[in-house]
Amino acid sequence: MTTPPDLTQLSPDQLRHLAATLMTQVEEKEKALRHSEQVNQKLTYEMALLKRHAFGKRSEQLNVLQISLLEEGVDADIAAIETELEELHLTADTPVARKTPKRTPLPPELPRTEIHHDPENDHCRCGCQLRRIGEEISEKLDYTPGVFHVERHIRGKWVCDQCETLTQAPMPTQIIDKGIPTAGLLAQVLIAKYADHLPLYRQEQIFARAGVAIPRSTLAEWVGTCGVRLQPLIDALREVLLNEPVLHADETPVPMLAPGKKKTHRAYLWAYATTPYAGLKAVIYDFSEGRGG
Structure with a gap:
């Protein structure tokens, strides 16, 4: 068992360092506790729903359509909770277990609009001319009623031959980081669901007829994340x-x-x-x- 230090023998600098260390440990434990509470609430909520579906009275049991609508809300709530957990900046000891489903490539027949992002200045800080050596392309799915099209964000890579500095324009801020939907598509999903009362399973069918298969679970995740972003x-x-x-x-x-x-x-x-x-x-x-x- 470790003997606690005699505080009377410590210098002021040592006492300040000890206090800072203890405060850091307290903050880390508070973050871990908030993470555990959020996960516990999510699991308790899911378990209560499943028990009601399986063992509820006949009058309380839901038909297939009602369960489908309820699952949409659950998926959106779970996505919102996971987004809030990521924003807590948890320590490495308590990582967030977030599922990463395999993304289906966007259909090649969809029309595409190229948006180029290049540095404002084609000269390096050292004064030399930059030379383009490549590019990174990320595709975002956009939607206007009845028609999908793809935004191709092209970020050129520029290098200075003199000082070997690589320059690249930053990617514009997105509502869902590293996600495929644009703000326009997310707005369409939210307005259709909450203003036009169009359930996600029907939006899934509408999008499929327009040429893009977007699973209902993915739409629910978008809704949950947007709820956090709009708070x-x-x-x-x-x-x-x-x-x-x-x-x-x-x-x-x-x-x-x-x-x-x-x-x-x-x-x-x-x-x-x-x-x-x-x-x-x-x-x-x-x-x-x-x-x-």
Whole structure:
């Protein structure tokens, strides 16, 4: 058993170093704890759904179509949780186990638009002329109603023969890092699902008729990730709405299956909206497990 150090014998610098080390260890343990809690919530939620499907009363059992819609929501929630876990910057001791499905190549018959990304200056910092030695190409799938087309992002590689410096323009920021959908395609999926009430399985069929097979599970992952990416916008909109002098509010009771319990209890989905006479037309939704303030 290690004997604790005598703090009275340590210099001020040693005490500061010891305090910094302890704070780092505490932060790492807090991150690991948050990771474990997120994973536990996800697994508990999935287990409760599976138990209800398998052992629920006949009146509570779902048909194939209802299960399909529920699975879409589960896949989106799981993708959102995994995205949040990645943003926690976990330590190497607690890596995130994220599935990496094999991506099907985009159909070659789709029309393609080439977008070139080259350095703003064709001279190196040392003053010499840059020479192009190659390029990297990444394809993004875009969609306008009824028609797919592919954006080919071509990033040239330029090298300075004098100082052997490699220069390459950065890839534009994407909503889903290293993913194939453009912002336009993601907007189409979200608007069709939430504004037009078009389930993902129907969108899968529509996209297949347009020439691209996008699995429903992939669409659900896109929806979940977009939910996380849009959260700062939702928070900003909530702050603006709360500054309005008058708001309309409405509640909708929803049954909630709490983890570890065999029955549901009443939860609430609240809607807050500006009045018809307000300059800002906006609505936000807030889920609450009860009516407590």
